[in-house]
Amino acid sequence: MTTAPASAVARTTALTWRERVRHWMESEPVLAYLFMSPGWIILLLFMSYPFFLGIWFSLTDRMVGLPTGEFVGLRNYRELLHDRVFHLTVINTFIYGFVTVPFKLLLGLLLALLLNQVFPLRNVLRAALLLPWIVPTALSSLAWLMLYDAVLSPFSWLLKNWGLIESNIAFLGSRTNAIISLCVANIWRGTPFFAVAILAGLQAVPQELHEAAAIEGANAVQRFFAVTLPVIKGIIVITTLFSIIWTFADFQLVYVLTKGGPANSTHIFGTFAWQEGIGGAGKLGMGAAVSLYMFPVLAVLSAILLRYVRSQEA
Amino acid sequence: MVGSNRLSSRLLFLYIPLLLFTIFLLFPFYWMLIISLKPNSLLLNMRINPLILTQFTLEHYRYLFTNTDFPRWALNTAIVTFGATFLALTSSILMGYALGRFRFRGGNLAGTLVFLAYLIPPTLLFIPLSQVVARFGLYNTYWALILTYPTFLIPFASWLLMGYFRTIPRELEECAMIDGASRVQAMWRIILPLALPGVLSAFIFSFTLSWNEFLYALVFMGSGQMKTIPVGTVSDLIRADVFQWGPLMAAAMLGSVPVAVAYMFFVDQYVSGLTAGAVKG
Numbered sequence: 001m002t003t004a005p006a007s008a009v010a011r012t013t014a015l016t017w018r019e020r021v022r023h024w025m026e027s028e029p030v031l032a033y034l035f036m037s038p039g040w041i042i043l044l045l046f047m048s049y050p051f052f053l054g055i056w057f058s059l060t061d062r063m064v065g066l067p068t069g070e071f072v073g074l075r076n077y078r079e080l081l082h083d084r085v086f087h088l089t090v091i092n093t094f095i096y097g098f099v100t101v102p103f104k105l106l107l108g109l110l111l112a113l114l115l116n117q118v119f120p121l122r123n124v125l126r127a128a129l130l131l132p133w134i135v136p137t138a139l140s141s142l143a144w145l146m147l148y149d150a151v152l153s154p155f156s157w158l159l160k161n162w163g164l165i166e167s168n169i170a171f172l173g174s175r176t177n178a179i180i181s182l183c184v185a186n187i188w189r190g191t192p193f194f195a196v197a198i199l200a201g202l203q204a205v206p207q208e209l210h211e212a213a214a215i216e217g218a219n220a221v222q223r224f225f226a227v228t229l230p231v232i233k234g235i236i237v238i239t240t241l242f243s244i245i246w247t248f249a250d251f252q253l254v255y256v257l258t259k260g261g262p263a264n265s266t267h268i269f270g271t272f273a274w275q276e277g278i279g280g281a282g283k284l285g286m287g288a289a290v291s292l293y294m295f296p297v298l299a300v301l302s303a304i305l306l307r308y309v310r311s312q313e314a
Numbered sequence: 315m316v317g318s319n320r321l322s323s324r325l326l327f328l329y330i331p332l333l334l335f336t337i338f339l340l341f342p343f344y345w346m347l348i349i350s351l352k353p354n355s356l357l358l359n360m361r362i363n364p365l366i367l368t369q370f371t372l373e374h375y376r377y378l379f380t381n382t383d384f385p386r387w388a389l390n391t392a393i394v395t396f397g398a399t400f401l402a403l404t405s406s407i408l409m410g411y412a413l414g415r416f417r418f419r420g421g422n423l424a425g426t427l428v429f430l431a432y433l434i435p436p437t438l439l440f441i442p443l444s445q446v447v448a449r450f451g452l453y454n455t456y457w458a459l460i461l462t463y464p465t466f467l468i469p470f471a472s473w474l475l476m477g478y479f480r481t482i483p484r485e486l487e488e489c490a491m492i493d494g495a496s497r498v499q500a501m502w503r504i505i506l507p508l509a510l511p512g513v514l515s516a517f518i519f520s521f522t523l524s525w526n527e528f529l530y531a532l533v534f535m536g537s538g539q540m541k542t543i544p545v546g547t548v549s550d551l552i553r554a555d556v557f558q559w560g561p562l563m564a565a566a567m568l569g570s571v572p573v574a575v576a577y578m579f580f581v582d583q584y585v586s587g588l589t590a591g592a593v594k595g
Binding site: 119 | 328329331332335336338339340342343345346349357358360363364365401404405406408409411412413416417418419421424426429430431433434435436437438439440441442443444445446461462464465468469472496497522525526528529532533543544545547548557559562563565566569570573574577578581584
């Protein structure tokens, strides 16, 4: 067969070419990148790009409605360091993001331990008590806005009725009151998240170990620390870190309840950035700088979380 | 004696604490509901107990549908929610499959980046993103939210689905591929149906997060008729510190109902999604 017809040779190479394409399309790395591309395109366009654009904005005096801004170096960041409202914002964000956490964690843990018992209507209650975390925060915050109303608050009404106070409490009227009120609403929203995450973790606690410890004479508290806590420790750490990150970078609850008032004394980073960049003066550069001041804290928390998740996987 | 002891300890350590939690966590919803049904004449009368509903009216709900743009906000919210959820779910199934199934250079790095993307909050991005949205000509259109919501939906949903895809044995699709199915066919016919609980979880989560989103909706679609329910309720029903509490609470009720219903039906998917997200990362 020294003289094979030319057409047959062509067909063979055509087949191998097609096979090669098919083979290439079936190769894991190619398919992997192909499959990931829609997601990555969206993330690059609407997450990475604005992130770097934000860094650039923060170095300019760019305003809403003007095409460009002048490069001003670190002026926005420096001005913020001397801004009294920004100082309060930093303090408020740390109170709001960190001081609320032990409350959410303890209440959530307690609620999870309760819901882990056997009692009638357990599933209904488990479902109902997660609602604060499920419904739109902007809308549930409106309920809190009325609960905190200077005139109509039912809390004031009850306390007056019981003779505990003379006149209505100004829940949102002063900085101290307003911050406590914001924290309470935040604890209300966050507790169910902790409870449900921890409750799921409790399912992994070996019952035999509990019973064995009980036979050995360990009381409920001892059993909790010796048997339960080691199993749910991972969930607690991860849930806590998530909660801190989200609360630290929150917006809607504070926006609806105080809009940063009275007298700009209850802003957190998100609402202050909004007021500087969009709502009030429209100073995009300044607003971007406010947002980016969150970045170091978020980066540290994310790094801890990432390391922790990695260590749990291994 | 023993029985009554047991009962009193259950009361003290279980039922009473549970009752207190229930009051604390559900009272705002109870309040929302009674105010939305209370006639205006009773609302401001502080001499009667405000916690009890003595008469009720649907007037506030009627007002919401006839005197405000609420029906339009509901439509906007639904369009954006389904659009963003569809886009995010499609991209996430593909992304989660790639991350959970394929061995390739950069796979670990891609997984880490997705995880980190999940931790980038909207408050960090919204100011520059508003300019990106404007530059693409998307400002005050549905696309402004349909395209930006997936930035926080995709990382979560991909991570969740990656976990689900990993639990399905590789042999299943290898068998299908030996029988002549292509990789894509094996994925579509064999693996995806098995990962359906995960897809459902991701769907419920994406739906809820999109429905509830506030900041991007406020900034990118916050004017005129294009508001979503949370934004419209907060910005249009509160005018110059005059609060129309009845309609406000009625809107808060109606805006909460879809997610509450979705969640009640799928509470187990929700919880498993939550813990897959929170526990596995």
